Amino acid sequence: MRLSRYFLPVLKETPADAQIASHRLMLRAGMIKQSSAGIYSWLPLGYKVLKRIEQIVHEEQARAGHIPMLMPTLQSADLWKESGRYDAYGPEMLRIKDRHERDMLYGPTNEEMVTDIFRSHVGSYKDLPLTLYHIQWKFRDEIRPRFGVMRGREFLMKDGYNFDLTKEDALHAYNRHLVSYLRTYERMGLQAIPMRADSGPIGGDDTHEFLVLAETGESEVFYDSEITDLKFGDRQIDYDSVDQCQAVLEEFTSRYARTDETHDEALFNAIPEERRRTARGIEVGQIFYFGTKYSDAMGAVVADRDGTRVPVHMGSHGIGVSRLVGALIEANHDDNGIIWPEGVTPFHCGIVNLKQGDAEADGACESLYAALTVLGLEPLYDDREERAGAKFATMDLIGLPWRITVGPRGLKNGVVELTSRRTGTSEEMPPEAAVAKIADIYAGVL
Numbered sequence: 001m002r003l004s005r006y007f008l009p010v011l012k013e014t015p016a017d018a019q020i021a022s023h024r025l026m027l028r029a030g031m032i033k034q035s036s037a038g039i040y041s042w043l044p045l046g047y048k049v050l051k052r053i054e055q056i057v058h059e060e061q062a063r064a065g066h067i068p069m070l071m072p073t074l075q076s077a078d079l080w081k082e083s084g085r086y087d088a089y090g091p092e093m094l095r096i097k098d099r100h101e102r103d104m105l106y107g108p109t110n111e112e113m114v115t116d117i118f119r120s121h122v123g124s125y126k127d128l129p130l131t132l133y134h135i136q137w138k139f140r141d142e143i144r145p146r147f148g149v150m151r152g153r154e155f156l157m158k159d160g161y162n163f164d165l166t167k168e169d170a171l172h173a174y175n176r177h178l179v180s181y182l183r184t185y186e187r188m189g190l191q192a193i194p195m196r197a198d199s200g201p202i203g204g205d206d207t208h209e210f211l212v213l214a215e216t217g218e219s220e221v222f223y224d225s226e227i228t229d230l231k232f233g234d235r236q237i238d239y240d241s242v243d244q245c246q247a248v249l250e251e252f253t254s255r256y257a258r259t260d261e262t263h264d265e266a267l268f269n270a271i272p273e274e275r276r277r278t279a280r281g282i283e284v285g286q287i288f289y290f291g292t293k294y295s296d297a298m299g300a301v302v303a304d305r306d307g308t309r310v311p312v313h314m315g316s317h318g319i320g321v322s323r324l325v326g327a328l329i330e331a332n333h334d335d336n337g338i339i340w341p342e343g344v345t346p347f348h349c350g351i352v353n354l355k356q357g358d359a360e361a362d363g364a365c366e367s368l369y370a371a372l373t374v375l376g377l378e379p380l381y382d383d384r385e386e387r388a389g390a391k392f393a394t395m396d397l398i399g400l401p402w403r404i405t406v407g408p409r410g411l412k413n414g415v416v417e418l419t420s421r422r423t424g425t426s427e428e429m430p431p432e433a434a435v436a437k438i439a440d441i442y443a444g445v446l
């Protein structure tokens with residue numbers, strides 16, 4: 001993409017009403033525009049990051065054997081009356097009447113709808129296990145929408161639902177989700193710690209939230225510092241193996257880590273004092289096992305091996321896709337702007353032409369652009385007639401992890417400059433070497 005032809009409405013001023021870094025930076029970098037309280041348009045740069053996050057989520061769901069689909073945002077209230085949640089959900093649910101005076105709602109989550117799909121089409125244990133998921137917009141009329149996309153009213157969520165014959169099978173599905181979520185967040189360059197939590201309106205006893213530690217997080221968390229040393233890494237795992245998934249769950253949940261909802265002072269104090277941590281965190285996902293809560297209420301039954309009709313065991317599993325954009329920025333920024341991890345960056349590298357209109361500089365930039373594009377990488381070429389300082393400031397603000405700077409002086413010596421956004425260090429090298437280095441970096445990421 002050439003910046004002269006892109007739509008990147010960066011703001012010079014710091015927006016006054018944005019209280020936290022990610023919200024400020026998303027507005028300044030032209031990623032989002034508020035449309036009304038807690039509702040945002042995703043401008044091209046923000047949309048690109050959102051899509052990258054979605055792609056990682058889809059890939060990791062596929063790896064775990066979960067099946068993508070798409071359910072609508074508007075739902076009939078009838079299903080929610082069946083489960084009893086139409087009345088229980090309260091003012092967070094946006095209720096609408098259609099022209100026939102039928103009660104509708106903008107879905108805050110999809111347990112009822114997916115259970116209805118299941119009961120309409122599945123009648124035998126032979127079709128289990130089954131996990132269906134979608135990535136779809138949700139609406140919750142939050143009492144205090146704030147911090148930009150972090151606590152929106154309309155937000156994008158990946159929500160998945162498992163259907164199993166027995167509690168044991170459903171707990172394996174729970175563990176499998178935990179493993180796949182660990183992988184998903186790590187691929188984005190984030191450490192998200194599973195913590196025991198409260199199940200709220202979704203229901204059930206077994207639930208973990210995934211929290212990214214950040215000062216601006218809305219949740220208060222208590223944990224054993226040893227937990228932050230755990231990495232999932234590139235270990236290969238058989239998602240069908242009950243033992244392997246169970247072992248990962250035990251490894252990642254055996255140390256104390258809880259949100260304030262379930263915090264237990266006595267258990268916390270049993271940790272050696274130097275390892276006790278109290279901090280704040282951003283909840284980027286949550287997994288639930290709630291057994292037969294919805295299948296009992298809505299008659300989602302299957303014939304088991306003896307032909308007896310039994311309600312299925314279920315759980316649901318959510319990732320805050322749009323919230324993750326904010327969480328990633330909270331975890332990765334400095335005074336000059338965003339610093340994208342390679343896994344989610346909107347463009348793989350920036351090209352800054354220090355002397356637009358200079359035949360040699362223009363030619364070198366075009367060659368770099370072509371060479372990177374041929375390798376399947378997406379560069380953002382700043383080809384505007386702007387001062388070098390302004391170009392650097394824009395690149396720093398939008399946070400591409402690598403920048404190639406091209407100027408007549410370097411080109412005389414056959415070199416360009418490759419700069420890391422994270423460390424700020426620059427290296428001079430021939431253009432081909434810069435391309436090779438960037439290709440090498442992304443070979444390990446994409």
Ligand code: 5CA
Pocket residue numbers: 108109110111140142149150151152153154155157158159160202283284285286316317318319320321322323
């Ligand atoms: N049905 C279950 C799992 S699919 C469910 O709705 N879970 S949830 O309520 O925990 O939401 C899942 C994730 O969505 C949360 O972990 C959070 O990351 C994100 N989320 C929830 N509310 C908001 C909001 N108002 N703004 C942005 N993201 C949100």
